[in-house]
Amino acid sequence: MSARQVTLAEVARQAGVSLATASRVLNGSTRQVSEELSDRVLRTAEQLGYVPNASAQALARNSSSLVGLVVHDITDPYFSCIAAGVTRVAEEAGLVVVLGTTGRRPEREVELLSTLRAHRARAVVLAGSRTTDRASQSRLAAEIEAFTEQGGRVACVSQAKLGTDTVVPGNRAGGRALARELTALGHKKFAVLGGPSDLVVARDRLAGFKAGLSDAGVAPPTVINGAFTRDGGYEAALELLASKSRATCVFAVTDVMAMGAMAALRERGVRVPEDMSIAGFDDIPTLRDTVPALSTVRLPLEEMGEIAAGLVLDAGGDEARTVRVAGEVVLRASTAHN
Amino acid sequence: MSARQVTLAEVARQAGVSLATASRVLNGSTRQVSEELSDRVLRTAEQLGYVPNASAQALARNSSSLVGLVVHDITDPYFSCIAAGVTRVAEEAGLVVVLGTTGRRPEREVELLSTLRAHRARAVVLAGSRTTDRASQSRLAAEIEAFTEQGGRVACVSQAKLGTDTVVPGNRAGGRALARELTALGHKKFAVLGGPSDLVVARDRLAGFKAGLSDAGVAPPTVINGAFTRDGGYEAALELLASKSRATCVFAVTDVMAMGAMAALRERGVRVPEDMSIAGFDDIPTLRDTVPALSTVRLPLEEMGEIAAGLVLDAGGDEARTVRVAGEVVLRASTAHN
């Protein structure tokens, strides 16, 4: 194995042209090359199975074709949808996506960004949700600064305040709209399964939801915090049941948590929606197949990934751009009149 | 923006040592460096925020820290679970994962492999299932050959015959075991929602299932082919219903297809499992939350990803290794006695 690698020099030699000419032919520089030489180079390259060494190109050009994508957990449908959008756009642009997963550890996010900087990634999409923890926020900000100083672009999904391009879903507005629709169904007593209290996304959705309840003159909800995962939702729902709350409707701040909550309710013999209505947020694709179908606030997840990738790939000015995407309330079978 | 990048030379100069020494300190070569110089270099590097240029390193060392991961569709839980396993192992090894999605197009797989070769990726995990199409098979084989010749390693998940390391799930055995268990429930008439007829995974599972039925002396199933997706399962199930088949039990060759099929049954008022039993294959995590819970053949998906990454990362001999992982039949609420 390990036949000598085919280099540009090899191609040039066999085609009987200089290195410069071969390079010009094979990468579409601005300079013209006569058709004869061009043909010869192309043919030899083809024949030798030449593939340019991306590292060498990156080094010589001082820019790579890598785009970073940082998520908490790729098995979470929320992230995998965004990932699908990002990869689609990146691949269309001839770029290569580097996937990093943080496992929800903020310091891992910083590490990944640093690795991406080492690789001189052209851009990064940060899809993980931010916390309000000052220390990790500032480390992240510093790393982002270093990354952009070095010429890379950064976009965040769902969390601004970092001076980067951002795609912000209408978390607050979505929560509020959902609350209105649910109160319109006649519910008077609500519970919210919130994520960790320091997660910005969770806070925003909760805040919006509270505002919506208040709009409708309904008492504030019982709030139970739990992990931002399916199991977190499950635990939180159990806790809710144990608390003897009189809520007739539960809002889980993400669909994934709502799925866990439904499982808990089911196990405890609480019927949805007869005994308890429940709604989530995001509209992940798997929702199509739950029974009863889950009411939620729909976010165009793949599109959000595409937008983020789009932002980060076209140069843009120095201004940090913000694209807002609205959530749309979708009431399904899991919420009923009270 | 764009402050001059910090290079090794810069660090060396400020620390008052040679390039060679700085390099030796900052990358753990075999050579020793006195503690004094070493400290000085480390400190300056830290202070300047030095991050090595990965492209330059890759070029100089002639090997990169990239690991490729090729899947059909990252939003499919089957793939995202495998991806989670692969990324975990790769990140632990200090490597970086490049994610490529094919959208189920074989030629895209070849393109991606070629790109990965250009980046001198150290290894690639091919998770997409193979087809039996000779032409695309041989193009893929050629590309794999080129990749390995160049020093990279390749592992496939779930499909051998390419001369690479492979993780093979017990598709046939799993199908067979499932058939036995289902016949034991008293079913006599079966239908199978198979994937595209040229997909090896689908064929194996089907073949195993047929063998199992035959073991039990039960007539061969009605087979309906459809796309290897949720919607494919949905369509296939509709077709099955339209066909007036007398089957009392359906086996969908993947869970994702089974989910689609259940949706179709639900819409048509066919109760599961009272009117029709249904089983899938894979045991994707979302199954936990379907109602009724889906019977299936469990595959340790994340672990398969980990194993594949493990194979591809430790050198190993020239022998193509094969790791078999067994499927375990899990009967849940979606299958009942007949």
Add this chain to the structure above:
DNA sequence: GCAGCGCTGGAAAGCGCTTTCCCGCCACGC
């Protein structure tokens, strides 16, 4: 008829690292 220009091709200087090779230094053993 000749300066000047536009155009194509090649030589060569990097890009930021790693690593080989060499040099000087300090035990150490005879």
Add this chain to the structure above:
DNA sequence: GCGTGGCGGGAAAGCGCTTTCCAGCGCTGC
């Protein structure tokens, strides 16, 4: 006292590309 060997340090030669700069050549315009 001097050859040996080991060891820490630096100079420099690449790694495979891109790109600048220069040379040559055929034209145009006066």
